[in-house]
Amino acid sequence: MKILFLTIAFVCLLIHSIKAQTDSLSVMDEQGIVADTLRSDAEKPQLKQVILPASLITLGVISNATYINRYVQRHVYNYSGGHKLRIDDYIQYAPIVSVFAFSNLGVKAKHTVKERLIIGATAYAIMGALVNGVKYTAKIQRPDSSAFNSFPSGHTATAFTGMEILWQEYKDENVWVGISGYVFATTVATFRLYNNRHWIxxxxxGAGIGILSAKAAYWLFPYTSKLLKRKEKSSIQMALYPVYSDEMKGVGLTLFH
Structure with a gap:
């Protein structure tokens, strides 16, 4: 029940905050121009967009509150025999790297490189806040008993955040590029179980939080894009983005002209 309360509280706070911000876009500005035009590059928050991530988060909470976690993990451990293959530490970043790589290979993205940096930074900032907020408050023990920060999976959230951004950027140009992120993200989730680092x-x-964080970044883009416009006035541009995993937390820096 503690996990359920904390997760619902964080998600509701996020959705309420975004809704309040985006509702203000419909107000006429002083010159009579409808500010809603700022939405041209961003989706309006809609209830149906929250159904999938909310369902995943709910299933995660139910699994933690019942015997499902231990039932699944017992079968996974019997299959793996305790062996570990830590490729999930690396491929968790594959989806977000692909967001920038495919455009260099000639596939047109929905947004420019600078805009994708803003969207990515926003998404990972939200994801990091949600994941850490629940992790270090719920204090669920990992299946390998190494720590009490199991729920939700940061690796999985990282991968699914990048997956959703990859999907949003390329689904209209090349659906297979968009789908490729699902392969990486589900592989990361699978190996978090295989390596006995997380429960189902x-x-x-983590998957639900990752998807929700990416969607929230697009909802907030009319606001975060203003930061980009201000930076364009200077000759040197800078973008900061959080880097997060269960073992590492930091900030990345990108400079460009």
Whole structure:
């Protein structure tokens, strides 16, 4: 129940905050221009967009509150035999790297490189806040008993955040490019179980938070894009983005002209 309350509280706070901000876009500005035109590059928040991530988070909470976690993990451990293959530490970043790589290979993205940097930074900032907020408050023990920060999975959230951005950027140009992110993200989730680092509920919750964080970044883009416009006045541009995993937290810096 503690996990359920914390997760719902964080998600509701996020959605309420975004809704309040985006509702203000419909107000006429002083010159009589409808500010809603700022939405041209961003989706309006809609309830149906929250159904999938909310369902994944709910399933994650239910799994943690019942015997489902231990039932699934017992079968996974019997299959793996305790062996570990830590490719998930690296491929968790593959989806977000692909967001920038495919445009260099000639596939047209929905947004420019600078805009994608803003969207990515926003998404990962939201994801990091949600994941850490729940992790270090719920304090669920990992299946390998190494720590009490199991729920939700940060690796999975990282991968699914990038996956959703990749999908949003390329789905209209090349659907297979968009789908490729799902392969990486689900592989990360699978190996978090295989390596006995997370319960099934952890990866489900992480996936939901990752998708929700990416969607929130697009909802907020009319506001975060203003930061980009201000930076364009200077000759040297700078973009900051959070880097997060269970073992590492930091900030990345990109400079460009």
């Amino acid at each position: 509920g952890d990866v489900l919750g």
